[in-house]
Amino acid sequence: MARIKLSELNRLDSGGFTAALDNVFEYSPWIAEQAAGGRPFNGVGQLFAAMKAVVEALTAERQRELIGVHPDLANKPQQAAGLTTESKAEQGSAGLGHLTVAEAEALTRLNADYRAKFGFPYIVCARRHTRDSILRDCTRRLQNDEATEARRAIDEICRIAALRLDQLVEADDRLPVTGRLSTHVLDSHGGKPAAGIPVELVELAELGESRLIARTVTNDDGRTEAPLIGGRPLPIGRYELTFRMGPYFASRGVPLSEPPFLDVIPIRFAISEPEAHYHVPLLVTPWSYSTYRGS
Amino acid sequence: MARIKLSELNRLDSGGFTAALDNVFEYSPWIAEQAAGGRPFNGVGQLFAAMKAVVEALTAERQRELIGVHPDLANKPQQAAGLTTESKAEQGSAGLGHLTVAEAEALTRLNADYRAKFGFPYIVCARRHTRDSILRDCTRRLQNDEATEARRAIDEICRIAALRLDQLVEADDRLPVTGRLSTHVLDSHGGKPAAGIPVELVELAELGESRLIARTVTNDDGRTEAPLIGGRPLPIGRYELTFRMGPYFASRGVPLSEPPFLDVIPIRFAISEPEAHYHVPLLVTPWSYSTYRGS
């Protein structure tokens, strides 16, 4: 999707501006319309702040109405009736399009319980989550009282909007909505970066199937050319990184046992801060390794 | 099974001695009979050496006959017809009693190819192997020439005999036929051993299903009361050790992210020396860990 320049947004008439940003807040173009008067914006940060201010200024009753126009997560009839394109993509990024039966049942039940308790749909910024963490998040939030959840729903709506805006608008500044997951393989046997190591990143799931997220190979500096996850929030959840070390040491003439003591090395870890930088390196010899949350 | 004292073996008449050791070499009580004259033995090491000397002194033709009386591995009709008790237990220890279809087919085909090429059965000391390593071993040995394999079959027969003798005879010395796998969890966040950590050891299999080998908990010194594997050879193969660290750090009031960065930590490694000591420790904080082949 072609992004629109902030300078262009600043130049459009009010109708054009509203049309360009109509779905930043789900089914609520009037938010963009009310923010239009704040132009010109000197950055996407300022634009987002203006739109968020419109939401924050609403009465509690109007905020409930805004919450009420959002769809249920992974609701089959609603999906048949048509989610917005944005909603569909967001739910897809969290793997909600490919739930197992157990996951789908759990999510449907949680959504129903939530709506029954609070009178409005469970809203979460799906791009910041995996299937597992959505199930956990909804379970936990069911314990809250209504005021807390109404507040939380508005926060999530603003997070969704910030991500949509980040993808839609091109400006000199960026909204702080993306994280980065990187790795580095250091061969402590040879005292240098380990090049050519096959690396895989898998998202683990308690009720469903693991999903391959990235498959790549380390370069001459022992790093991957692109971050394992980058340019988007890191979905909260549990992951397994694997590094295939056996062929690397074998090809360098290192004396190894048969089978080699270490071959495929798995590192299982969790992400809890979607907007952070996670660096998960591997220091490795044929007989030892270590890993840590780096920076 | 009650073990017999070496001193008693030394006192028995030749018939009693032979009867006591009749199946140390499969279906070949005459080996014990011929070794009986060497008594009294000052240790089980000397007893084994005497029996092995009988085998080594055979002509090539007689060695082939000895090889020929051994059963095929995991051969269903032979098993129906009756393996010796010892053979059945040995094959069971390697998991040959619970092969998947794919594993059974692979093994049957390899055994047939082996017998077709060399004219005698593929013999391996099953207690020193996992399913995976038997499949790999047979595949590799199919590349050898006949003289090499005849020699290798005799070696494996002697390894089987040594293990049977070790289980049968009680003496002051021990045959060097057992290995040990141990672990140790050290909490580098608190600077002390990590007690109460659930530990699992699983045997990995390429064609079949993983098998749980040990499940235990660390004691106050961060070690397990008994070795993860001990008192027997360490089966050559690939393993995964897992340590559940999350509840440990949580219960000590350590500030953790949610989900915790590290929770279940897997260490995947291979054993290649059945009679060695493998020490595979874990040094761990909530944000880092390392492991190595220790001593």
Added chain:
Amino acid sequence: MARIKLSELNRLDSGGFTAALDNVFEYSPWIAEQAAGGRPFNGVGQLFAAMKAVVEALTAERQRELIGVHPDLANKPQQAAGLTTESKAEQGSAGLGHLTVAEAEALTRLNADYRAKFGFPYIVCARRHTRDSILRDCTRRLQNDEATEARRAIDEICRIAALRLDQLVEADDRLPVTGRLSTHVLDSHGGKPAAGIPVELVELAELGESRLIARTVTNDDGRTEAPLIGGRPLPIGRYELTFRMGPYFASRGVPLSEPPFLDVIPIRFAISEPEAHYHVPLLVTPWSYSTYRGS
């Protein structure tokens, strides 16, 4: 010095018992005399408890008298006049016999300040300390009030007595008065213990000169035959362990830079628990190493 058996102590007449233990409490044979009635003792633990009970039962006034018979630490005139043999050995173990001018001046001043403030000598169980930690301990204790220090002096007197008793009496049990410092060098490049590594332990001193405490070489298991410190309390203080790794890797044909990236590896650490086990291992390759407080 020949140790005396507890069974013999139990058999002696009261005078013999008292004579045997006359200096367990400095210049105070009457403590042994009063404890003699508790015989027979079933262990050295029980014997020590009985002697300590005599001290604890004293009035505050009598405890001050007991404190008062103790010598000043490192007091030259008193030393000329004659310390007990035990006192001399204890002060020597802490290096008090070889103070630099700066250290001696600091200690003399602190002792004088202490006596001036509290009216009795500064007492410390010297075997549990280095020169540095005695200076720090006295400085800190000068902040206390008199009641605290009278109590503390009695505790230190009992610690001194326990150590003297441990050296004097042979029994089936031991008093928990000794610690142990051990190391282990693991070659993570070769995946095995590093044998033949020269190891040195030096006591660091802020005002004085470092003192060599142990110099040894690792054995085939990468450990030292004897603990670096053992069979006595570990003196509280700061230490530096050094491991000379360069020749080890060079002699094994490992490709090294010139000079090698790592050669002599220093580990600086402090001991704070004299009766504990400190294990300070080194995991090392030509390009990396790690250490930790182990168990």
Added chain:
Amino acid sequence: MARIKLSELNRLDSGGFTAALDNVFEYSPWIAEQAAGGRPFNGVGQLFAAMKAVVEALTAERQRELIGVHPDLANKPQQAAGLTTESKAEQGSAGLGHLTVAEAEALTRLNADYRAKFGFPYIVCARRHTRDSILRDCTRRLQNDEATEARRAIDEICRIAALRLDQLVEADDRLPVTGRLSTHVLDSHGGKPAAGIPVELVELAELGESRLIARTVTNDDGRTEAPLIGGRPLPIGRYELTFRMGPYFASRGVPLSEPPFLDVIPIRFAISEPEAHYHVPLLVTPWSYSTYRGS
């Protein structure tokens, strides 16, 4: 010293060009003069190649003359008589201006032996060395034959020239004559970079005194604002990095022993590749640490 732009060098007349580069090769402006015809140069790399080509094209006899105009290292009378400014600065960078008596004697003797054996002065690119490595280098090179050393002298002369050119000329490209030493302190107890850690880098010397090279503090990312050494060759030699960790952990409320198990952590390592990047990080908890040659 103001640098001169390559574009300006390209525009100057031959005399101006020669004058600007007269001392790139010690006392040998004619080398610049002969290279002037190659202009315009598209980069400093091409310029250096042209000057080097002049040297390489010389007859063996002329090369000996070029070698002969170089001064002895750390020769007092020569220094009184006047070294070029460049020579003085280079020798100073290696600490040759502050030799101990033992170092000065050793160097004088080695230089004399070298000149006696080969008939020309010992030449080394001093900026790539410490005092220790110059003494070792000269000792080693004394073993060579004359042809080897004549060749080596020319190589060192070219290295000296490259460094002078790099400092003198500003261009879009850079000569590959500089290295970088960096560090990073990661707090594996808290799972984040360790900020505010005092770091010192000291050059170790066998015969002389250690020299403080850098003293700094880590920033919020656990790194130092500037490399510990950068923008110049890393002098071959042995170093000690120290990190003062005690106050850091104490100030964060981490329960510590007294004295803390780890306080000042020394890492002793050697540099052997002056033009490389050495990354020497510290991963640390109050009870453990590790380091490695990173990238």
